[in-house]
Amino acid sequence: MVRPLPSWASALAGAVTLLGLWWVIGASAQASKGSAAGIPTPPQVLQSISESGWAFYWNNFSITVREAAQGYLWGCGFALILAALVLVVPRLEGVVMQLAVVSYCIPVVAIGPLLLLILGVPAQGEPSTTAAALGALCVFFTTVVGTLLGLKSADRASLDVVAVYGGSRFTQLRKVRLVSALPATLTALQVAVPAAFLGAILGEYLGKVEVGVGPAMIIAQQSLNAPRLWALSLVSGIVALTAYLLVGVLTRLSAPWAKGQTA
Template identity: 55%
Template sequence: MSSERSTRFPAWATSALGAVAILAFWFLAAWLWRLGVAADPEAPASKASAVPYPQDVVASAVSAGADYFARHFGVSLAEAGIGYLVGNLLALVFAMLVLVVPALGGIVVQIATITYCIPIVAMGAVLIVMTPIPEAGEPALTPIILAGLSVFFTTVVGALLGLKAADRSALDVIAVYGGSRFTQLRKVRLIAALPAILNALQIAVPAAFLGAVLGEFFGKVEAGVGRAMMIAQTNVDAPLVWSLALASGIAALAGYGLLGLIARGVAPWSTGASA
């Protein structure tokens, strides 16, 4: 047992090795891409930069400046945040309503399934016709709605699974003493479902950001990550597109990690830690 522990790498070392491996693969992919483009005499000159080297992406981000990223990411994060809050709040209300009024279970599941099955691109095409044009630099309604739809199904399912996993004996005790379904929900089910709800909320963070960025691709926005990507694509500025994409991944990962820390603090028993 002691030898196994001694050969185990610390978390920071594993992360560092993973980052080095990703950078090495990135360099190799960019180099091989350029070799393939150079071997094709009919390839346009701009095609060689479609897979830029990491230093080109960093240089493009530095050239764009912090104000550029702050302006576009500020709008996208606001849209994702509003959609995240509204979508998850509605999902939790619907899930709790099923436990209080079981007859509504089928309807709630059908609504959640429909929001999940409708292609988000098709929904965005419909919403862009219906929603007004926002003020310059203000959050747009289409990205907000798509962000809310992106998280609704996951949170409904996670909350329902957690609420229905409550200890049956504890529910029976409340029923014996004359407690209602609402009392069971408030005193037993919510506490039992907290880890599952927090996990669903954590998974919903990247989904909300993705929904907001996709919503910006449909237009009617003056700023946002999606808008910035479209302009960079039109200008054939591949390094800037890559820098925006990587910054989007970092933002989504940061939100995911933040919710993970909150979950550990609110429900430490879900990770095996002591309360």
């Protein structure tokens, strides 16, 4: 009987495979097109990271992470409040869901310039409010839907017990629904982490920001510096993945019963 590989071994094998394919494709493209290929090899990207230095990445990513964190807190906080309000006042569900769908369907490229006019240009070296707002917009739909589905998954018998003993809708929300909704809500919050980071970067493209991942990518693109552009993209993925995994650890610690574990 063949034993399945551990999850870490599968992830490592996938990463090595992708790295090998990247190396082969980059080397082949450069052999045929030279420096105009636009696909550097992994050693060239690592060399670019080393040449840029820690200060370059810290200065840019610290601003973008702050914007993403602000957007994440705004969007998820507002979504959680609305989802809880729906359980207390069920008639608001249609309005909240329509609001969530509209926020999801609005093109970021279209709403970005409007937010820039409303919120203004940030001071030099300060986080962009426009980028934070776009980060909030990117996480709102996912959090609202995931939280509502979790709140509605509560056991009907438990809700009836609270009602029989004279409990109100708010008591049902506090005693039953929040506990039942915790796994789905935390999963929605985990999925929202990379979306907030992506929204912040997109906001920097539109928000006339001088420091951040977005401006650094624009400068690298305009100067045809492919290794730095790939390096910024790679580090962005690592930062988003790290935040995603941290929230995943919080999910397992906060709701171990969702994975069949004991507290």
